[in-house]
Amino acid sequence: EVQLVETGGGLVQPGGSLRLSCAASEFTFKTYAMNWVRQAPGKGLEWVSYISSSSSTIYYADSVKGRFTISRDNAKNSLYLQMNSLRDEDTAVYSCVAVAGSRSVYWGQGALVTVSS
């Protein structure tokens, strides 16, 4: 069974940093592009960042550009999101998502990030 497991969430003060990890298993991770998608409590889905299978192409939503950095390690079947200069509005469940073509096919259950003083 395909698994995407996010870790690294938690409570952080405004202006702080956090690094999320996503461990993939039971699919050929290195052949999939990956996304980070977040969902604030009671709100809709928000695309955060995209990385191609080889890491050659990276995109960010305007809301996180310059503060978040996406990366991956295909040898470790892992995806990362470094989040700096965190704001209250970054509070959300962050999920890693495997992308095939243009479609999001596998989703993790997410890690909660709470930004609060």
Add this chain to the structure above:
Amino acid sequence: DIQMTQSPSSLSASVGDRVTITCRASQTISSYVNWYQQKPGKAPNLLIYGTSNLQSGVPSRFSGSGSGTDFTLTISSLQREDFATYYCQQSYRTFGQGTKVEIK
């Protein structure tokens, strides 16, 4: 970034009803519009990809159409298990705001 404006934000319908949800892009886009269903506490589930292609395992009562800037998800005969929130997505990027389908 391209914006995806989804409507309505919520609707009430009865089992057996035909339901249509619309997504409008802020500019002309290719046919890479996907639709997802999300139930409370669960990850989204892909229903339609590439505007009109039914994802494997998804019931045929779900269909998608559209082109240019206007895209539609249709549920031909609403079933009890279809009460959920639906999102459009432009390719792998921007999501619409969501449409909550509730029981009338």
